[in-house]
Amino acid sequence: MVAATALLALAGCTGHERGEVALTVSRSGCATEWHDPHGGEQTFRVHNVGINTTEVELVDPANGAVYAELENLGPGATRPMQVTLGRGRYAFRCLPEDTDAITSPTVTVTDGPKRGAPAIVPVDEQVLRGPVDTYRSSVQHAFPTLRRDVRRLAAAVRAGDRAAARRAWLPAHLDYERLGAAYGTFGDLADAIDRLPAGLPKGVHDPGFTGFHRIEYGLWHGESLPALRRPADALSADVTKLVAQFRTERVDPNDLPLRAHEILEMTLQFELTGEADQGSGTTLATARANVDGTVAVLDALRPVLKSRFRGLPAADAALHKLRTLLDAQYRHGIWTPVDELSAAQRRAIDGAAGEALERLAPIAALAQVRRAQ
Structure with missing residues (x-):
């Protein structure tokens, strides 16, 4: 390539x-x-x-x-x-x-134009150590809020309060979705916490369907609250385990620049199509959280990118445009379900996501660790 x-x-x-x-x-x-x-x-x-x-x-x-x-x-x-x-x-x-x-x-x-193609100053693991440490710190700073909100969700389920559980589900899920660049470090826990039923032998009824979306499905499809206690308690336990394991897990330096565009690729595939929706109608809220996660990656990488990526201001502007369009779909405390968007609204959001992806795409190559010897 x-x-x-x-x-x-x-x-x-x-x-x-x-x-x-x-x-x-x-x-x-x-x-x-x-x-x-x-x-x-x-x-x-x-x-x-x-x-x-x-x-x-x-x-x-x-x-x-x-x-x-x-x-x-x-x-x-x-x-x-x-x-x-x-x-x-x-x-x-x-x-x-x-x-x-x-x-x-x-x-x-000695002939030809004074300047030719721009050069990429190579990046090594030492250069990326600072951004990786910055990002790890931001993830660890977010963990207490995630644990608190997941416990609130589990407590509402155990109390048999469907309305409270529905209210608690989205904040907890968005806490997790903002951690997008760290998924590669979460291993099997990532599936346990946030997997979708697609690909499972029995779909939404498969024992392997666990985590946030399993609880979402039950809350919005009339399942009894006692039936959701086990998934809710398992989610709380998995998040606690995740927090403990992350302290000693190594983040691959190349994951950070790669996730700069991969987060939004998954957003476009699963959230903006509505494929991830298991009943709550909040995939636009998830998309908005994914934008926050992407911005967190860019902010961590900014010291590396400033001298290497002339497209950084355009990438920032594209993310701001997407964020603004998504925010417009949050009215009176309710997010518009994807299937209720007008054709013009859907085109605008999809177009903004595509533009942001295009602007972010060069970062993976610009900031990848290169072999020098």
């Missing part, structure tokens, strides 16, 4: 144009054929003559900033790398699997 954030597409380029250079890579050599560099639009046709799958990057040899890359170039494969070169110094860095990185000789481009 070529990093789109670092490349400009080259239209109509053929093998006979001046801008195309054939290069070979292997575990013992890296693009040594590049002897006559020039500026402007260019295509490197990279052929892996070795036996190891290899990543190939065009870099600034001074600081390792990446102008373009090819991921997972397999043995025998040839792929184009397209880039606009400005005046400056360049080198190729090859990272074969199971062996050390190799860097080509440095070349200097």
